[in-house]
Amino acid sequence: MRDVIVAGAGGGGAVIAKELAAQGLDVLLLEAGPRFGNLESDWSHFESDANGLFGGYLRFGPADLSRPAWLRDLPQSSLFLQLSGVGGTTNHYQGNSPRAMPGAFAGYQGDDRAAYDTAHLFPFSYRELIPYYEWVEHTLPVETAPMGTKEDVFLRGAQLLGLPVQRSKEITRAACRAQENAILQPSGTAGKTSDPSKLRFPQAKGCTFCGHCGQGCFLPRHAPINLKSKRATSVSYMPMALTADLWSRGGRP
Numbered sequence: 001m002r003d004v005i006v007a008g009a010g011g012g013g014a015v016i017a018k019e020l021a022a023q024g025l026d027v028l029l030l031e032a033g034p035r036f037g038n039l040e041s042d043w044s045h046f047e048s049d050a051n052g053l054f055g056g057y058l059r060f061g062p063a064d065l066s067r068p069a070w071l072r073d074l075p076q077s078s079l080f081l082q083l084s085g086v087g088g089t090t091n092h093y094q095g096n097s098p099r100a101m102p103g104a105f106a107g108y109q110g111d112d113r114a115a116y117d118t119a120h121l122f123p124f125s126y127r128e129l130i131p132y133y134e135w136v137e138h139t140l141p142v143e144t145a146p147m148g149t150k151e152d153v154f155l156r157g158a159q160l161l162g163l164p165v166q167r168s169k170e171i172t173r174a175a176c177r178a179q180e181n182a183i184l185q186p187s188g189t190a191g192k193t194s195d196p197s198k199l200r201f202p203q204a205k206g207c208t209f210c211g212h213c214g215q216g217c218f219l220p221r222h223a224p225i226n227l228k229s230k231r232a233t234s235v236s237y238m239p240m241a242l243t244a245d246l247w248s249r250g251g252r253p
């Protein structure tokens, strides 16, 4: 008898499994898709394009792409972009992790409150969400994105157009900044060379600026799974869920 059964080891499932098991609950986490156990052979820089636009791994189905996708019942004509497997869609997400606008929450009293969709406010206050944001931002971790020359030029242009630089995580006005994301900052040779032989861990750490963020990230090569650059669930919360007994006293694996 389990306390909790979680269906789907994606961005939501892996997080809730880890947090509940770390609190001492007996959690069973079920995943219908494959386990991508060796990122360096499972991912390429082009697998999203393997079967044409939005094909490849962005579908609900087996790892063997020569086999058809699994059938889904959809309530209306719509397109699902989902990655099936341990880690779920975060394996191929972009890692963008901004905070929501405070005006989208109940109780917002700013002068611009009428500018928001007040018929569909989140039914709790932004302040209540802050501790959750802080916990996730600390855990992934979420940091200001690594910037290259292109981003630097773009942001300087935005400032010339009159957009101030956003310096806090709380967005209250039109502004510009490098995005907040779940990509580890580069260090060592990462970001300083495109020579693959120099982009191996530990010579290179964090983001290598390869530019293939919409794919499963396997860089830096030879990095342990928890130090792959993109903080997909499969390299962050999944290993943490499997070792939940180590994250707090009384936690269970």
Ligand SMILES: Cc1cc2nc3c(=O)[nH]c(=O)nc-3n(C[C@H](O)[C@H](O)[C@H](O)COP(=O)(O)OP(=O)(O)OC[C@H]3O[C@@H](n4cnc5c(N)ncnc54)[C@H](O)[C@@H]3O)c2cc1C
Pocket (backbone or CB within 6 Å): 007, 008, 009, 010, 011, 012, 013, 030, 031, 032, 033, 058, 081, 082, 083, 084, 085, 086, 087, 088, 089, 090, 092, 093, 094, 095, 096, 097, 214
């Ligand atoms: C290309 C792309 C880029 C994105 N970029 C961003 C971004 O930059 N920032 C951001 O915040 N969001 C981004 N998103 C959205 C984000 O990735 C998803 O919202 C998030 O991953 C969804 O998490 P989830 O747990 O709800 O679902 P998923 O992560 O999709 O997990 C669902 C899991 O459940 C499994 N499953 C389904 N049915 C069953 C079943 N019956 N039994 C067992 N297992 C089952 C699936 O195999 C899958 O692994 C992006 C999405 C895409 C497609």
